[in-house]
Amino acid sequence: LDLKPKYTAIKTYPVPGFADIEVVPTTAWNYGLFIDTEHIERSISVNTSAIPDNPFASGSSPVKLSLKAQKLPGWTISPNPLYANEVPVSPVSSKEQVETVSLIPYGTENIRISSFPVIGKPESYKSLKDDFSSGSLNKWIQYGGAWHIKDGILNCSANSGTNINGTKLVAESALFSNLNYTADIKLNSKSNAGITFRVNNSVLGADAYQGYYAAVDASTGNVVLGKSSQKWIELKTSAQDIKTGINYKLRVLAVGPQIKVYLNQQADPVITFTDTEYTSGGIGLRAYNCAAGFDEITVAAVN
Incomplete structure (x- = not known):
């Protein structure tokens, strides 16, 4: 997911340039994706651009995927705030507004969400x-x-x-x-x-x-x-x-x-x-x- 990160030095060391860095997202990350499992190509738009000198630099990826998505308010950060709770089992439902999100290559960011649930009608259990x-x-x-x-x-x-x-x-x-x-x-x-x-x-x-x-x-x-x-x-x-x-x-x-x-x-x-x-x-x-x-x-x- 194309997240906007915030970097904060939480501890510095006597040697210049060495620090413990905390990275947190400043944009929403808890999305479910709309995926047509019968025709996946209909769910994804591929956007390409010229390849820069460093294709893995944040913000300059030459390929991005666009998909429709909805936020999942119930998918949150865990009580231990170092990581998110487990990905919900698909399909999931949401009442949030439908948005368009971008997916970028895995190596282009230091903070990543790479597994997503699929929006749909959840199974009802009796x-x-x-x-x-x-x-x-x-x-x-x-x-x-x-x-x-x-x-x-x-x-x-x-x-x-x-x-x-x-x-x-x-x-x-x-x-x-x-x-x-x-x-x-x-x-x-x-x-x-x-x-x-x-x-x-x-x-x-x-x-x-x-x-x-x-x-x-x-x-x-x-x-x-x-x-x-x-x-x-x-x-x-x-x-x-x-x-x-x-x-x-x-x-x-x-x-x-x-x-x-x-x-x-x-x-x-x-x-x-x-x-x-x-x-x-x-x-x-x-x-x-x-x-x-x-x-x-x-x-x-x-x-």
């Missing part, structure tokens, strides 16, 4: 199922953890030793309020993994999200319910002799402020808790310092 047999994670956004699918099982690494210690996978466009959410979970190391729901504002980091988390924990033997608002808050636990190497079916029924957590098809919940902080959001999977496997994800809206 339910979501994923057994990972397709080998695709196109519904999900990954936040660390080396997620991979093997033999129809979704696996994540422990992420230990990275100063993050946790990993998330979030279907941010699959918005649910009241829901019935089930997943098969197998712990391959002695910590916890589980499901997140009513999730918003996710960024890289174990607790860097807003929403609820229900999990099985082999380090304590417990089923645990908690929430995060960019920091972890434990709400309630239940002793269930949770161990590594065993498949557990974990289910959450959340209706209004009441949250019930079930284990292995038991008729009665192992945890019942009331909390009013989060009412709706995306769904996801999470592990904390734990290698884990996930399968048979089923989510349904509850009236």
Whole structure:
């Protein structure tokens, strides 16, 4: 994207010409593009000019692409202001004015946006199922953890030793309020993994999200319910002799402020808790310092 940058020296050194430079955009960057996927050439205008001595100098690129676009107010800078939040899953909608934006070669600027969502009608979810047999994670956004699918099982690494210690996978466009959410979970190391729901504002980091988390924990033997608002808050636990190497079916029924957590098809919940902080959001999977496997994800809206 052809951004207008602002350069500020935030720290200087005794040697002239050496400084730490902060670069920020002075123009909007959070756009979705109008792309006709059947006829991409109809969506893009190519503008060329004479090649200058330095074709990669800012402001003098000999080729620019023009496209129609709309700003996405919900796509923002992360709570850590060093980077933007993840690119929204396409298609996305916007009520902002339609504009024309320019795309320039990657090397012509020091501050870059090079991935964009596509404007369109977002998918509406009343339910979501994923057994990972397709080998695709196109519904999900990954936040660390080396997620991979093997033999129809979704696996994540422990992420230990990275100063993050946790990993998330979030279907941010699959918005649910009241829901019935089930997943098969197998712990391959002695910590916890589980499901997140009513999730918003996710960024890289174990607790860097807003929403609820229900999990099985082999380090304590417990089923645990908690929430995060960019920091972890434990709400309630239940002793269930949770161990590594065993498949557990974990289910959450959340209706209004009441949250019930079930284990292995038991008729009665192992945890019942009331909390009013989060009412709706995306769904996801999470592990904390734990290698884990996930399968048979089923989510349904509850009236």
